[in-house]
Amino acid sequence: MIKFNFSRELRLVTPEQFKYVFQQPQRAGTPEVTILARENNLDHPRLGLTVAKKHLKRAHERNRIKRLCRESFRLLQHELPPCDFVIVAKHGIGRLDNRTFTETLTKLWQRHIRLAKKS
Secondary structure (H helix, E strand, O other): OOOOOOOHHHEOOOHHHHHHHHHOOEEEEOOOEEEEEEEOOOOOOEEEEEOOOOOOOOHHHHHHHHHHHHHHHHHHOOOOOOEEEEEEEOOOHHHOOHHHHHHHHHHHHHHHHHHHHHO
């Protein structure tokens, strides 16, 4: 049975883990959001989030974006390649409604899946 949990082992938690992804990432992005990826030596993907106060001033707006990112990752985790992913929120992300943002994330995840199959 496939589990769709989002446990601690599926998260990037230390600064070193984030730095590893930022060094030589594969990128897939739009003007509002970018997903960076780098292969890991594990058998599952992991997720890290960066949502800056610079782009979303209010905490509830940042929390909404993070919640939607985690949910999108959680549902697609079994299709994703074993990579470390960092989602970077950019200017204008707050203007996207939930449906548009979720569709955008799905397209970016699919792009990363295709990139992983090529390499």
